[in-house]
Amino acid sequence: MFDVGLGEMAVLVVLALVIFGDKLPQVAGQAGRMLRQFREMANSAKSDLQQGLGPEFKDFDIADLNPKTFVRKHLFEDDDGPLSNGRLFDDDPPYVTSPGGLAYGERPPFDAEAT
Template sequence: MFDVGVGEMAMLAVLALVIFGDKLPQVAGQAGRMLRQFRQMANNAKADLQEGLGPEFKDFDINDLNPKTFVRKHLLEDDDTPLNSKGGVFDDELSYAKAPDDRLDHGERPPFDVEAT
């Protein structure tokens, strides 16, 4: 957790006891209430955003705005692409485009896409 070891965690607990003393349970309770309030505020803001976007974005998730999640969802999870028997993607120019794990034989030409240049 945050790259904190057991010894460091014990030292933080002792330090908290020294600083707050007998008021530590009250401080921990206040911190818990503040955390719940922050979570509730974030959930309310998310609900307001989804409501404001309208019914077209009812399945919108705020995590979709993360670039890694966006790329994984829209580029790497392509379920509509037909695959051939070797696991490669069908192509108009070639009868079979190489799958990423296939290696070219010595002297074999790589696939060429005329629209990419």
């Protein structure tokens, strides 16, 4: 999870026992309550945001604001977008003519008017 190995975890457990001693169950209970309160606050803020945005954003997810998730969702997983079949318009030729790329020795297409 946090790139902590078994030996490191054992050292942390022993260190916690030494530092907190007999108060360890109380500290663990307080930490659990604090995490539960944070989770409730985050869920409350998320629901307030969704209510404030209105019904047109009912499927909005906070995780969509993460740049990695946004790029993955909108660029790589969009099967019904305009370039899903390799064409911008239905009468255009496909942008990718062969799925394997160029054959050995084959020259790429060149447009003299584009330069």
